[in-house]
Amino acid sequence: MARERTHFRRRAGVLAAATAALALAGTTTASAGPPRWAAGLPRGHDVSSHQKQVDWPSAQDHGARFVYVKATESTDYRNPYFDDQYDGARETGLIRGAYHFALPDRSSGTQQARFFVRNGGDWRADGWTLPPALDIEYNPYNANHQCYGLSKRRMVDWIWSFSDEVEQETGRRPVIYTTAHWWRLCTGDSHAFASRHALWIARHGSEGPGSLPGGWPYWTFWQYGTGGGLPGDQNLFNGSAGSLRAFARGW
Template identity: 70%
Template sequence: MARDRKPPLPRTRLAALTVTATTTALALALTAPPAIAATPAKGHDVSSHQKNVDWPSAKAKGATFTYVKATESTTYRNPSFSRQYDGARAAGIIRGAYHFALPDRSSGATQAAYFVAHGGDWKADGWTLPPALDIEYNPYDRKHGCYGLSKAGTVNWIKAFSAEVKRETGRRPVIYTTARWWNTCTGDNTTLASTHALWIAHHKSADAGPLPAGWSYWTFWQYDNGGSLPGDQNLFNGTVDQLRRFARNY
C-alpha cells in the first residue's frame, strides 16, 4: 500500500517464519497463534485505485476481511472510502481503515486526529478492524525514504500517532510496514512490538520473510499486490472466528 499511485515495495530476503505460542495482550485474542493457521482467513486491501469494488463478488471469492485506505497526511481522503467501507460491511466482510503516513508533512498526533475524524474510528462490533498505520518508504522522494527524520524521530512520530489513536478510539493501531524500512528507519527499534499488531508486507514468496525488529509473528501478511481479490492480497494469521475476536478485542 502507498499513495494512490504505488511504487513497488522493497523485497527482503526469505527466511522461515516462526510464530510464538505466547499469548500477549495484543496477540490476536488467540490462545496460541498458529504457524501459519491451517485455514488462515483470506482478505485484501483497497484504495481509490479500486473505486467501485464488487463486494459480493469478493465475498464469493473468499474475502473475509478488507482494509480500506481512508487518509494520507492531513490533506487527502480517499473519495471512494465511504462507498468501499460501507459496501464491504453490507456484503458481510469485516473491514477496517488505514492511514498512509507522511511524517515529513505534520506530526504524528495531527495525522492521527485527521485519520480518526475521516474514517479511522473503531467500535467493538466484531465487524470493525483496529485502525491501521501504513508507514513505509517515502513514495514522493525515494532519496529520503525515512522522511528526513532521525531514527529516534521516526519512533517518536509513530508513538505520537499511536497515542492519539489510542486516546480517541481506545485501540492501538496495527502497524503496516516492511522489515527493511522498519529496521532502516527506526534503527531496529523493538519498543513498539509489544503493544502493536504487525501487518507485514512481503510479496511473491512462500512465507512472510524476516520480521521487523521486536516482532516474533505477524498478524496480517500482505503477500501480493494483485490476485483474485481487488487490490492487494492478504492473510490473517488465524481462522475467521479468531479474526472476529481480534476485531472485537484487540
C-alpha cells in the same frame, strides 16, 4: 487526479525507486495465491481510491473475509471512495477496517492521527470493525528520503505520537503496516512497539512473511501480493475466522 496517482506511486513508483531495498526485503510485485501451508487462513485484501467501485459480493464469493480500506493520507487527503468502499464491505458481510498512509515529513503524528480518526479511522467493538491501521513505509514522493528526513529516534517518536493519539480517541492501538527492511532502515529495528501493536507485514512473492522486524514474535496480517483473486493487495490473517472476529472486537 493528482491524488489518484498517489496509489500508483505508492505501489509502483516506490517499487521502481527502491528496487534494491525491496530486493533486500524479499519483496516483489509477483501476483500469486497464498502458499499451500496458509490455505486455511482467512483471506482478505486492502483497497484505495485506485479500486474505485468495488464489487463486494464478488470479492466475498472469491474468498474475502476481511478488508482494509484506505481512508486518509497526511492531513489533506481523504479517499473519495472511502464511504462506499467501507460501508459496502460491511453490508456484504466482510469485517473491515480503515488505514492511514503516513507522511511523517508533512505534519506530526498527533495531527495525522486526529485527521485519520475524524475521517474514517474510528473503531467500535462490534466484531465487524478492525482496529485502525498505520501504513508507514517507503516515501512515494522522494526516493532519496525513504525515511522522510527523520532520524531513527524521531521516527520512533513520530510513530508513538500517532499511536498514542489513536488510542486516546478510539481505545485501540493501531495495527502497524510496514516492511522489515523499511523498519530496520528508518527506526533502527525498534522493539518498542511489538508488545502493544499488531504487525501487518508486507512481503510479496515469497513462501512466507520472512524474518519479522522489531521484536514482533508473530504477524497478525501478511500482505503477500499486489494482485490476485481479490481487488487490490492480497492479505492473510494469522488465525481462525473466530480469532479474526475476536481481534476485531478487541480480543
